[in-house]
Amino acid sequence: MTWLITGGAGYIGAHVVRAMTEAGEHAVVYDDLSTGVAGRVPGDVPLVVGSVLDGELLSRTLADHAISGVIHLAGKKQVGESVERPLYYYRQNIEGLRVLLDAVVEAGVRAFVFSSSASVYGMPDVELVTEETPCLPMSPYGETKLAGEWLVRATGRTHGLSTASLRYFNVAGAASPELADTGVFNLVPMVFEKLTQNAAPRVFGADYPTPDGTCVRDYIHVADLAEAHVAAARVLAAEHGKDLTLNIGRGEGVSVREMIDEIASVTGYDRAPEVTERRAGDPPRVVAAADRAATELGWKARHDVRDMITSAWEGWPLR
Numbered sequence: 001m002t003w004l005i006t007g008g009a010g011y012i013g014a015h016v017v018r019a020m021t022e023a024g025e026h027a028v029v030y031d032d033l034s035t036g037v038a039g040r041v042p043g044d045v046p047l048v049v050g051s052v053l054d055g056e057l058l059s060r061t062l063a064d065h066a067i068s069g070v071i072h073l074a075g076k077k078q079v080g081e082s083v084e085r086p087l088y089y090y091r092q093n094i095e096g097l098r099v100l101l102d103a104v105v106e107a108g109v110r111a112f113v114f115s116s117s118a119s120v121y122g123m124p125d126v127e128l129v130t131e132e133t134p135c136l137p138m139s140p141y142g143e144t145k146l147a148g149e150w151l152v153r154a155t156g157r158t159h160g161l162s163t164a165s166l167r168y169f170n171v172a173g174a175a176s177p178e179l180a181d182t183g184v185f186n187l188v189p190m191v192f193e194k195l196t197q198n199a200a201p202r203v204f205g206a207d208y209p210t211p212d213g214t215c216v217r218d219y220i221h222v223a224d225l226a227e228a229h230v231a232a233a234r235v236l237a238a239e240h241g242k243d244l245t246l247n248i249g250r251g252e253g254v255s256v257r258e259m260i261d262e263i264a265s266v267t268g269y270d271r272a273p274e275v276t277e278r279r280a281g282d283p284p285r286v287v288a289a290a291d292r293a294a295t296e297l298g299w300k301a302r303h304d305v306r307d308m309i310t311s312a313w314e315g316w317p318l319r
Helices: 011-022 055-064 079-084 086-107 140-159 187-196 222-238 256-267 291-297 305-314
Strands: 002-006 026-031 047-049 069-072 111-117 162-168 170-172 202-204 216-221 243-248 253-255 274-276
Touching: 002 011, 011 026, 011 222, 026 055, 055 086, 069 086, 069 222, 079 086, 079 140, 086 111, 086 140, 111 140, 111 222, 140 162, 140 243, 162 222, 170 187, 170 222, 170 305, 187 256, 187 305, 202 256, 216 222, 216 256, 216 305, 222 243, 222 291, 243 291, 253 256, 256 305
Parallel strands: 002 026, 002 069, 026 047, 069 111, 111 162, 162 243, 170 216, 202 274
Antiparallel strands: 216 253
């Protein structure tokens, strides 16, 4: 099969492209390069520069490259920005997905993997989040991911696509330094930035009902996440009519304070964090139940938190 990977020049997307090609799958990248970097795409992988809102270009790309499956990672993903620009997020993430699915159905593509997010759950009050935990997203970003799942599932059922929606938990790390996350939006690079500026990393609230008072999250190495995409793609290719919704995490909770301590251990920078007020909408604990992915995909995360931090640090440009 040949897979179109939208957003394949981004941080996660580039890892998925590498994992797919190393597994012997053929890949084509489609990316508007608004946040992606063309240099992340291997030289032997075709790169089509364009928007998922461009239905004509999508249709031409699917035909020209004889695409038989799609992994859709393109989209906007900043929670705060989504609150400020909800119409923009719905246009990019929902209308873009609709345009893509139109082209996919017309081209007769039979497998579709959708990049979703644990943000669909909102603020779950449970020890482990299962795929049956009620979805109550708290931002336009989370809403677009949940609505995207609905759209993918409905299209699959009506038009005979095998589909999988993968709900990512907190992604970190790098498979190699050149693929590292250099955007300062997630905890690990945010702490790196502060430490390398000789500033104290910030902790948003230390009065949560958790063992050390800081939020607890489930962190997943981006290389493990990429391998989950390979496994999902192969299951969809092999089994017609699949309809999967899966958590992609490790099933282990790590607090913000524990992460900062581990980062200090890896980097050698040891600044006491500055505790500030809670951010609105931050739940105390969000940790995945990841057993369904193991059952359905034969996949399980292999890397621990120290692997994530060490590999991310090796690719940090300001170290």
